[in-house]
Amino acid sequence: MSESIFIKHAAQLVTVSGHTENPAKRDGMRELNCIEDGALLATDGKIIAVGTTEGIQTKYENEINQAKQINASGKVVSPGLIDPHTHLVHAGTRENEYAMRLKGKTYMDIMNQGGGIHATTRATQQADVDQLYQESKQRLDTFLVNGVTTVEAKSGYGLTTEHEIKQLEVSQHLNENHVMDIVSTFMGAHAVPVEEKANPDAFVDRVISEMIPEVAKRKLAQFNDVFCERGVFTPEQSRRILEAGKEFGLIPKIHADEIEPYGGAELAAAVGAVSADHLLKASDEGIRQMADQDVIGVLLPGTAFFLMAEFAQARKMIDQGLAVALSTDANPGSSPTLSLQFIMNLGCLKMGMTPEEVITATTINAAHAIGRANQIGSLEIGKQADITIFDVPNYLTLSYQYGMNHVDTVIKCGQVVVEDGNLQTRALKKVR
Ligand code: NIG
Ligand code: FE
Numbered sequence: 116m117s118e119s120i121f122i123k124h125a126a127q128l129v130t131v132s133g134h135t136e137n138p139a140k141r142d143g144m145r146e147l148n149c150i151e152d153g154a155l156l157a158t159d160g161k162i163i164a165v166g167t168t169e170g171i172q173t174k175y176e177n178e179i180n181q182a183k184q185i186n187a188s189g190k191v192v193s194p195g196l197i198d199p200h201t202h203l204v205h206a207g208t209r210e211n212e213y214a215m216r217l218k219g220k221t222y223m224d225i226m227n228q229g230g231g232i233h234a235t236t237r238a239t240q241q242a243d244v245d246q247l248y249q250e251s252k253q254r255l256d257t258f259l260v261n262g263v264t265t266v267e268a269k270s271g272y273g274l275t276t277e278h279e280i281k282q283l284e285v286s287q288h289l290n291e292n293h294v295m296d297i298v299s300t301f302m303g304a305h306a307v308p309v310e311e312k313a314n315p316d317a318f319v320d321r322v323i324s325e326m327i328p329e330v331a332k333r334k335l336a337q338f339n340d341v342f343c344e345r346g347v348f349t350p351e352q353s354r355r356i357l358e359a360g361k362e363f364g365l366i367p368k369i370h371a372d373e374i375e376p377y378g379g380a381e382l383a384a385a386v387g388a389v390s391a392d393h394l395l396k397a398s399d400e401g402i403r404q405m406a407d408q409d410v411i412g413v414l415l416p417g418t419a420f421f422l423m424a425e426f427a428q429a430r431k432m433i434d435q436g437l438a439v440a441l442s443t444d445a446n447p448g449s450s451p452t453l454s455l456q457f458i459m460n461l462g463c464l465k466m467g468m469t470p471e472e473v474i475t476a477t478t479i480n481a482a483h484a485i486g487r488a489n490q491i492g493s494l495e496i497g498k499q500a501d502i503t504i505f506d507v508p509n510y511l512t513l514s515y516q517y518g519m520n521h522v523d524t525v526i527k528c529g530q531v532v533v534e535d536g537n538l539q540t541r542a543l544k545k546v547r
Pocket of ligand 1: 231235447
């Protein structure tokens with residue numbers, strides 16, 4: 116059944132148009148192409164017109180009469196936010212480690228003593244599919260209420276073929292059933308299992324010879340990620356894993372230079388990764404190589420905030436020509452948040468980004484980081500009608516009033532799934 120939606124009188128309709136071919140860089144990250152008294156018409160889940168209210172009302176009178184009307188006066192309409200880096204599917208929480216860190220233990224100390232990623236791996240291995248599905252579904256609901264309409268989700272808390280596949284299958288089932296779109300990444304190389312610490316290369320061999328072919332055969336992931344960090348996977352091991360994934364059509368991503376400078380940014384450029392994520396300690400040369408090779412920098416300031424670390428140098432990176440996206444890194448250890456709006460605020464206050472740049476970084480550049488820029492990330496004719504309406508008078512207020520959820524309405528594929536800030540029952544099922 117054809118269903119239309121007409122949004123009118125937006126104080127600002129933030130289109131973020133003009134960057135579908137290539138991610139926005141430098142000054143391009145500050146061009147939001149806002150329309151005042153803006154309007155948008157969508158039919159069958161796709162955007163068919165964007166412009167001023169008056170302009171669209173004159174041209175599409177018939178279509179508008181049949182459409183559901185949404186008055187966005189006094190509000191900001193933007194592309195649905197996109198979170199390009201999450202560890203969505205996992206079991207449990209780690210508030211005990213948070214308390215330990217507050218007393219002075221480091222993230223890596225805890226991991227090296229068998230906690231951290233290993234603790235969540237044990238919980239996730241023990242959890243059955245139903246538990247993982249329910250926990251992750253709750254997180255998706257919260258993401259949606261907070262204005263996010265697409266998330267990337269990584270495996271990496273299974274660390275055996277069986278349990279990595281279990282995690283990815285949960286993502287796949289959620290993608291089939293929940294209105295949220297989920298883009299899956301295989302991350303078998305998230306940690307060397309405790310019992311294999313003595314021989315990490317044997318584990319790397321298994322990721323390459325067993326896990327990657329099985330994940331690819333079952334079509335469970337589009338991307339392949341690795342935690343390249345001292346004490347986890349070396350740049351050489353990371354390179355082998357990412358190159359092996361390429362043979363099976365998995366596009367490389369990399370957790371790079373999070374805790375120490377370790378050549379992760381350089382490796383991302385060398386293997387042609389779509390993105391390198393974290394980059395807190397990336398070298399200037401690594402950033403230059405990434406910019407040259409059009410690798411996107413996915414920055415995760417929630418992680419720096421939560422680990423009480425130095426923030427990535429977003430200002431410098433953008434000025435050097437790197438396309439930057441922002442993400443929550445949602446996970447139970449280093450960034451237990453589901454609020455991309457808070458991340459936008461951190462982008463401005465802690466990394467020197469402008470309010471315009473943080474919007475570009477959570478819409479079109481985030482879409483590029485997960486290979487979806489043709490479908491989502493901007494309000495342009497032909498794109499999926501994924502739209503967030505914020506109850507703020509202008510987009511500056513989004514990153515100015517912090518620590519709160521400004522979302523009024525969320526539209527996913529042309530369907531209202533959050534209204535007056537509340538999740539609608541239709542949000543629980545995909546209707547496409
Ligand atoms: O991106 N650094 C590696 N992985 C995650 C943390 C995962 C965890 O602590 O459970 C990250 O920070
Ligand atoms: Fe991560």
